[in-house]
Amino acid sequence: MFVKSLKIKLNFRPHCQAAEKTNRFRVVQDKLKRKNMSLRARTEDEQEKEPMNEDDQHPDCDQKVVMERQLGLLDGVAMIVGTIVGSGIFISPKGVLLSAGSSGLSIIIWTLCGLVSFVGAICYAELGTMIDRSGGNYAYLSEAYGPLPSFMFLWASLLIFIPVTNAINALAFANYLLLPLWGTCLPSESAVRLVAAFAIASLCLINCWNVNWSAKLRSVFLIAKVVALALVIVTGCAFYFVQGNSTRGFQEPFATTSTDPSLIALSFYSGLFSYGGWNCLNFVVEELKDPYKNLPRAIGISMPIITLVYALANVAYLIVLTPEELLSSSAVAVTFGERVYGSLTWIVQILVAMSALGSLHCNIFSSSRIFFVGARNGHLPGALALISLENLTPMPAIMFIGALAIAMLIVGDVYVLINYVMFTDSAFLLATVTGLLWLRWKRPNAVRPIKVNLAYPIAFLLVSVFLVCLPIISNPVGAVTAIAITASAIPVFCLCIAWKRKPDWISSSNQRLTTMCQKVFLAVPEVANDKQY
Numbered sequence: 001m002f003v004k005s006l007k008i009k010l011n012f013r014p015h016c017q018a019a020e021k022t023n024r025f026r027v028v029q030d031k032l033k034r035k036n037m038s039l040r041a042r043t044e045d046e047q048e049k050e051p052m053n054e055d056d057q058h059p060d061c062d063q064k065v066v067m068e069r070q071l072g073l074l075d076g077v078a079m080i081v082g083t084i085v086g087s088g089i090f091i092s093p094k095g096v097l098l099s100a101g102s103s104g105l106s107i108i109i110w111t112l113c114g115l116v117s118f119v120g121a122i123c124y125a126e127l128g129t130m131i132d133r134s135g136g137n138y139a140y141l142s143e144a145y146g147p148l149p150s151f152m153f154l155w156a157s158l159l160i161f162i163p164v165t166n167a168i169n170a171l172a173f174a175n176y177l178l179l180p181l182w183g184t185c186l187p188s189e190s191a192v193r194l195v196a197a198f199a200i201a202s203l204c205l206i207n208c209w210n211v212n213w214s215a216k217l218r219s220v221f222l223i224a225k226v227v228a229l230a231l232v233i234v235t236g237c238a239f240y241f242v243q244g245n246s247t248r249g250f251q252e253p254f255a256t257t258s259t260d261p262s263l264i265a266l267s268f269y270s271g272l273f274s275y276g277g278w279n280c281l282n283f284v285v286e287e288l289k290d291p292y293k294n295l296p297r298a299i300g301i302s303m304p305i306i307t308l309v310y311a312l313a314n315v316a317y318l319i320v321l322t323p324e325e326l327l328s329s330s331a332v333a334v335t336f337g338e339r340v341y342g343s344l345t346w347i348v349q350i351l352v353a354m355s356a357l358g359s360l361h362c363n364i365f366s367s368s369r370i371f372f373v374g375a376r377n378g379h380l381p382g383a384l385a386l387i388s389l390e391n392l393t394p395m396p397a398i399m400f401i402g403a404l405a406i407a408m409l410i411v412g413d414v415y416v417l418i419n420y421v422m423f424t425d426s427a428f429l430l431a432t433v434t435g436l437l438w439l440r441w442k443r444p445n446a447v448r449p450i451k452v453n454l455a456y457p458i459a460f461l462l463v464s465v466f467l468v469c470l471p472i473i474s475n476p477v478g479a480v481t482a483i484a485i486t487a488s489a490i491p492v493f494c495l496c497i498a499w500k501r502k503p504d505w506i507s508s509s510n511q512r513l514t515t516m517c518q519k520v521f522l523a524v525p526e527v528a529n530d531k532q533y
Helices: 002-012 014-049 073-084 094-100 103-130 137-145 147-182 189-209 211-242 261-274 280-287 291-320 323-328 332-376 395-411 414-442 455-474 476-487 489-498 504-521
Strands: 386-388 523-525
Touching: 073 211, 073 280, 073 291, 073 332, 094 103, 094 261, 094 323, 103 261, 103 280, 103 291, 103 414, 103 455, 137 147, 137 332, 137 414, 147 189, 147 332, 147 395, 147 414, 147 476, 147 489, 189 211, 189 332, 189 395, 211 291, 211 332, 261 455, 280 291, 280 332, 291 323, 291 332, 323 332, 332 395, 386 395, 386 504, 395 504, 414 455, 414 476, 455 476, 476 489, 504 523
Parallel strands: none
Antiparallel strands: 386 523
């Protein structure tokens, strides 16, 4: 009876019931729409706050965002030669002569320093082919000793080594570029710093834009270096036959040779510093084509050439100039040019400026990879580990390098920090070559495409010990200061890296910085071997 009565009631109100169902459906539909809209808005907000990856940019593309291997053998040779042959061989080769005491011994020391640097480069070739990751000393110290020593190297590079080296090269370029314009006067300090800052900014933009363009520019700078050194060497050979014996620097090559062991050691120290940069190719191994072959080949080609050219350039200087004239000169190449070319000395000055700019260019390219790898490993903010989608370059890391160098120009006199740079670099060379011996014992069966004789790392270890101990004896205050700056990395490591339960505002700040850099530079984290860093 109930069913029948219900049917009768429904039959009496068909239109009312249909309208009621429609209204109920519309109410539910509106609620679902509002809920979906709120969920979509919340999801979009969360996605905006999170760092995007390459799949967000190219959802229909399986291509991975990594830095490509675009550097060949000639590029590697150009990088090593371009980094080592900076302004030093043109400006101040007198350090070796001053300590050696005689022209003959100074040439022998220049040659021996090249041989020692070649031995160190061979040892690094073993490390670079065994640990085929960019970062150089940072990667090798991390593999041998763990995260703390590698972070200490990263910290010292951040505070001292990289910004000071780049700033000094930029200032050398600016000085020699402006000398012809100022005539007999010295360029103003403000003009020099402005030109140096402009050079740093321009080279950073080129390195950000395209790796191939950067490689081509390195080749141009290499040609300028070759032309400058060829002028010096050929002119020296010509003067050997033209000028008389009265002013020749080799008239009595060993007459005033120093017999003090400490002075001879100091001359080796000066010479080895002039060969600095022989390990620059190890910092960009991930961008080198076939690194197992091209890394040792580039070292084997470039280092003997540099050693021969350095020795011949010093011979040419001492043919044209007497030892006394060379020691009294603040810029040997300019004094050489004034003696030989007269009013055309500006040619030598421009070539020296190009040489310094080329060294700066190579340093920016290689040192930016240190910070990139450090950020990729979580030792620096994640924003520095981003790669430009369009150019496939570590754009944030390169811009960070440039900002550090320009800030160093603004702060004050960077030349007072040279001693800290020399000591810190020598200390980490010692730690790295010790790590090679440690890895030989710790991992005897590891794959080593190149395995050098143990005599090479042991010999270089002894040289590194000498390079570290000499500043401690001669300049203990400077050595202690450099050690203190490097040791300041320990509390930073404990607070920022080892401490895992950091407050949320620290993690969110790092995340916001990474997101902002992604939007500004159109960059994403690197993905290699199916692993996103």
